[in-house]
Amino acid sequence: MMRKIAFVFPGQGAQYVGMGKEFVENFKIANDVFEKASNSLGYDMKKLCFEGPEEELKKTENTQPAILTASIASYEVLKEHGIEPKIVAGLSLGEFSALVASKVMAFEDAVRVVKARGKYMQEEVPIGVGTMAAFIGLDREKVIEACNRASEFGVVEPANFNSPIQIVISGEVKAVEKAVKIGKELGAKKAKILKVSAPFHSSMLYGAGEKLAKELHKIELNDFIYPVVANVTADYYDSISSVNELLVRQVSNSVLWEDSVRKMILDGVNTFVEVGPGKALSGFIKRISRDVQILNVEDMTSLEKALKALA
Numbered sequence: 555m556m557r558k559i560a561f562v563f564p565g566q567g568a569q570y571v572g573m574g575k576e577f578v579e580n581f582k583i584a585n586d587v588f589e590k591a592s593n594s595l596g597y598d599m600k601k602l603c604f605e606g607p608e609e610e611l612k613k614t615e616n617t618q619p620a621i622l623t624a625s626i627a628s629y630e631v632l633k634e635h636g637i638e639p640k641i642v643a644g645l646s647l648g649e650f651s652a653l654v655a656s657k658v659m660a661f662e663d664a665v666r667v668v669k670a671r672g673k674y675m676q677e678e679v680p681i682g683v684g685t686m687a688a689f690i691g692l693d694r695e696k697v698i699e700a701c702n703r704a705s706e707f708g709v710v711e712p713a714n715f716n717s718p719i720q721i722v723i724s725g726e727v728k729a730v731e732k733a734v735k736i737g738k739e740l741g742a743k744k745a746k747i748l749k750v751s752a753p754f755h756s757s758m759l760y761g762a763g764e765k766l767a768k769e770l771h772k773i774e775l776n777d778f779i780y781p782v783v784a785n786v787t788a789d790y791y792d793s794i795s796s797v798n799e800l801l802v803r804q805v806s807n808s809v810l811w812e813d814s815v816r817k818m819i820l821d822g823v824n825t826f827v828e829v830g831p832g833k834a835l836s837g838f839i840k841r842i843s844r845d846v847q848i849l850n851v852e853d854m855t856s857l858e859k860a861l862k863a864l865a
Contacts, residue, residue: 676751683727700734
């Protein structure tokens with residue numbers, strides 16, 4: 555069997571204190587990535603990722619550059635071991651990691667942009683006004699129906715189509731709570747409000763996208779070395795001229811993760827490597843297809859396992 559590998563990069567929520575530490579201790583290339591992040595941002599990225607405290611790491615404007623840094627450090631370690639993808643993609647924030655891996659954006663630029671992105675996304679909606687909820691075991695038509703029916707109580711929209719059994723919605727607190735109630739009536743196995751600080755990937759964040767656009771216009775973009783699947787279209791970027799527009803739209807639009815994974819499988823991907831902290835994407839992919847190999851690389855143990863599997 556010909557192996558066709560996709561690297562996929564995690565989004566916000568994957569962070570944990572200690573991420574990236576083993577790679578920094580064992581590989582100069584990983585250490586260099588953390589040094590670049592610290593120099594670009596003007597604070598110690600190693601201290602933030604390795605020591606926390608968790609409260610600090612959980613702040614959106616810190617989380618986003620931290621996950622990007624840990625992800626790219628893992629990516630560089632894989633590349634140093636001769637493992638390269640044919641396609642890359644990332645969930646939400648992870649799309650920036652994918653664009654850095656594909657050499658579209660310089661890492662130093664990306665890390666500054668995602669810090670600003672995190673700040674704008676957090677500031678756009680006052681704390682307590684918006685929230686998100688996850689549905690387990692409710693198909694997308696019914697999730698959309700629940701949102702439509704609850705929309706008389708305020709903004710509520712599908713935010714993440716993660717897998718056939720998990721869909722996340724986003725919007726104003728009252729409307730999201732109502733949609734959760736309706737979702738349960740429509741047969742959701744589980745529906746619960748998430749502990750998040752903002753209604754990500756909803757139209758309430760439109761203004762944050764406009765501010766992000768200004769940041770993106772300041773940086774230089776280069777041609778893709780790997781095809782990148784965009785969250786909002788579940789298809790490949792067709793040119794670098796569409797990068798800024800699709801990243802801006804992503805802030806206030808649904809993330810089509812399940813569709814993105816299906817697109818890659820349709821194009822022959824049979825091995826997915828989750829590159830960076832956590833295993834959330836591996837879990838989603840497992841729900842999407844039982845016919846692909848799924849690996850993750852975030853520390854020495856997972857690296858050894860992946861290298862063995864890919865040998």
